[in-house]
Amino acid sequence: MMTADKPQERVLLKRNMGTAYFSTRRINARQAGEAFGLTEEEIETLCRERDASKRKASNCGLTVRELLIVSGVVAEYSDGEIAEHLGLNQATVTHHLLNAMDKAEVSTRENLARFAVNHALPLTEFPEKK
DSSP states (O other), X not given: OOOOSSHHHHHHHHHHHHHHHHHHHTOOXXXXXXXXXXXXXXXXXXXXXXXXXXXXXXXXXXXXXXXXXXXXXXXTOOHHHHHHHHTOOHHHHHHHHHHHHHHHTOSSHHHHHHHHHHTTOOOOOOOOOO
């Protein structure tokens, strides 16, 4: 077993061990933190990190703004229509769209929409186009 000499190293080591134990054992973060002697503050940090990790995995690495843009693509809105609906500049929409396409490793809007549906991304409802 590894040991640490300085208090900060000990906390980091305990925290990393707690995270690893938590990740492999399917126990909650509080149990993992208590098992490794983490402080209440460290346990809360572990809980927040685990929640953030889950959100990121469920979003396939897309940011909230990128998910909004993808939602517009799935609803068959143009970049201009998405920009108008969200109150953004069209260049901003295009920027986020390209980032989302890069993360999804696709090169067309159609493939991005397919990716979103196949991965059950948490999409935002857009009103039906008239």
